[in-house]
Amino acid sequence: MEAYSEAASGGVLIGVASWILLAGVGRIAGVSSITSGVLTSKRQSSLWRWAFLFGLVGGGALFTWLFAIPKVEARSAFMLIPAGFLVGFGTVLGSGCTSGHGVCGLGRRSRRSALAVVVFMVTAMFTVLITAHLPPAEWWVSVIEEGLQWFFRR
Amino acid sequence: MVFSSVSRRSGRGRRSSRDSASVGVAQAELEDSTFHDGSATAPVRSAAALLVSLLAGFVFAAGLVMAGMTQPSKVLAFLDVKEMFAGPFPGLWDPSLAFVMGGAVMVTLLAFFATPRASVRPWFGRSFVLPRRDSIDLRLVLGAIIFGVGWGLSGYCPGPAMATLLIGQIDTVIFVLAMLPGMWLARKI
Numbered sequence: 001m002e003a004y005s006e007a008a009s010g011g012v013l014i015g016v017a018s019w020i021l022l023a024g025v026g027r028i029a030g031v032s033s034i035t036s037g038v039l040t041s042k043r044q045s046s047l048w049r050w051a052f053l054f055g056l057v058g059g060g061a062l063f064t065w066l067f068a069i070p071k072v073e074a075r076s077a078f079m080l081i082p083a084g085f086l087v088g089f090g091t092v093l094g095s096g097c098t099s100g101h102g103v104c105g106l107g108r109r110s111r112r113s114a115l116a117v118v119v120f121m122v123t124a125m126f127t128v129l130i131t132a133h134l135p136p137a138e139w140w141v142s143v144i145e146e147g148l149q150w151f152f153r154r
Numbered sequence: 155m156v157f158s159s160v161s162r163r164s165g166r167g168r169r170s171s172r173d174s175a176s177v178g179v180a181q182a183e184l185e186d187s188t189f190h191d192g193s194a195t196a197p198v199r200s201a202a203a204l205l206v207s208l209l210a211g212f213v214f215a216a217g218l219v220m221a222g223m224t225q226p227s228k229v230l231a232f233l234d235v236k237e238m239f240a241g242p243f244p245g246l247w248d249p250s251l252a253f254v255m256g257g258a259v260m261v262t263l264l265a266f267f268a269t270p271r272a273s274v275r276p277w278f279g280r281s282f283v284l285p286r287r288d289s290i291d292l293r294l295v296l297g298a299i300i301f302g303v304g305w306g307l308s309g310y311c312p313g314p315a316m317a318t319l320l321i322g323q324i325d326t327v328i329f330v331l332a333m334l335p336g337m338w339l340a341r342k343i
Contacts, residue, residue, distance in 0.1 A: 003222070003250040010221025011254035015261025017214035023269050024206030026276035026283055029214060031313040036337035051204040053316060055211025060317025063219035071323040072226060079307055084315075084329040086304030088336025091312055094297020095285070098311040099214075101298075102255055107262025111288055116298040123302025128233040131307060 018104055021052065030100020031056070032091035076137035094120075203278035215317045221254040224318045226309025226325075233306055297340075 018029035025048050034049045041049070063069075091097040094116055096105060101120075105113020222228040229251060231237070237246035270282050305311050310329050318326040 003248075004253050007221045007250040007253040008257040010217045010219070010223070011257025011259075012261055013213055013217030013220060014254070015217075015258040015265070017210045017212075017217060018258070018262050019265035019269070020206060020213060021210035022265055022276070022282070024210065024277050024279070025203045026279040026281060028284065029210060031214075031311075031316060032337065035312060035316060035334075036341055039334065039338050040341045048203055048207040051207035052211040052214075055208040055213075056215045056313070056316050057211075057319050059212035059215025060219060060224065061320045063216050064224065064318065064321045067219055069219060069225065069321075071321060072318075072325045074324040074328070075308075077328055080325065080328045081332040083304045083308035083310070084332030085336040086300050087308070087310065087312060087315070087329075088304075088333035088338075089340045090297045090300030090302070090304060090336075092297070092337045092340035094294050094301060097301060097313065098255075098305075099313045103258040103262055104266070106255075106259045107264075108266045108284065109263075110285070112285075112290055112294055115290055116294055119295055119298035120302035120305065123299050124306035125233050125235050127303050127306025128230060129236055132234060132236065 014099070014103055015107070018099075018107070022104075028100055028104045030096050030104060032088075032097040033095070033100055036088075036092045076141075078137045078141060090120075200278055206278060214313070217258070218314050218317045221257075222250065223254060223311075224314045226314075229305075229309040229311075229314070233309075 021027055021029040027048070029052075034052055038046050038049045038053065064071075087097075091100075094101075096113065096116060098120075101110075101113040101116040106117060218224050228248065231248040232251035235247060237248075238244055240246045269276075270284070275281055301311075308329060310326065312333065315326050315329050315333060319330055
């Protein structure tokens with residue numbers, strides 16, 4: 001039960017943060033848009049994005065330490081790099097991620113966001129369903145290595 | 155339902171033709187500040203605006219960490235719906251993250267209803283910059299699918315990934331270093 005109340009109150013905080021950004025500077029708190037905006041926009045108009053990201057990264061470090069959240073051991077780069085690239089590419093192509101479409105888009109009752117949320121939720125669940133049954137990344141690496149060795153021995 | 159943030163935020167526009175003309179001006183002002191283009195008609199750069207953005211990011215991070223969103227194992231346990239059938243509902247499935255979205259959307263429903271109606275402009279900016287598009291296109295669906303695959307593989311979406319960038323785990327650093335070129339490429343095409 002405690003997990004549910006923590007999740008819900010964390011969610012409320014995320015909502016409050018989005019409200020602060022909306023009321024304060026009139027912007028959508030979408031992390032993919034803000035991060036990609038920093039990469040491609042003019043520096044002057046992106047200062048508020050830098051400020052938001054600064055708060056996000058710094059706050060993340062502070063609260064992880066305060067709540068003593070366990071760190072994650074590094075997983076295979078063969079999974080992390082494609083996954084990161086897909087997340088970056090997909091969120092910008094689709095104009096939003098869990099925060100932009102999920103938290104803010106649903107709050108705005110946007111049809112586009114509602115569809116996007118359903119699509120990425122279902123796709124992610126489907127992906128987990130498949131990968132849970134597939135052998136781990138190390139297995140694929142060894143298969144590729146053996147295949148290359150076999151190929152070049154001929 | 156035609157969506158326009160402008161007509162939505164000012165009930166005035168529906169009352170008389172003169173008022174709707176002034177709404178038209180506001181709409182033109184927003185025209186070149188559409189969502190994902192990165193430019194803004196009203197650059198936000200005052201110290202107060204930056205401070206409030208910083209605060210928003212900070213509170214956002216607190217929420218993510220408290221909710222458990224920054225732990226990929228928790229996210230993947232939520233996405234693993236097969237575990238639902240491992241016993242009486244919810245089985246071994248961890249539905250707690252649904253409460254994160256639930257709690258957040260309850261607040262933002264209120265926020266996006268009240269704030270643009272309460273005032274014409276934000277505290278420290280010239281105008282509300284809200285997406286106005288409401289048509290569903292291939293980019294949206296394709297993007298959501300691609301994002302879903304990456305999210306399901308790793309358990310990271312952009313917010314939690316950025317929030318755990320500097321906590322001293324190499325896992326997220328690799329993820330973010332791969333995410334940024336992906337974002338850059340999608341912006342360029």
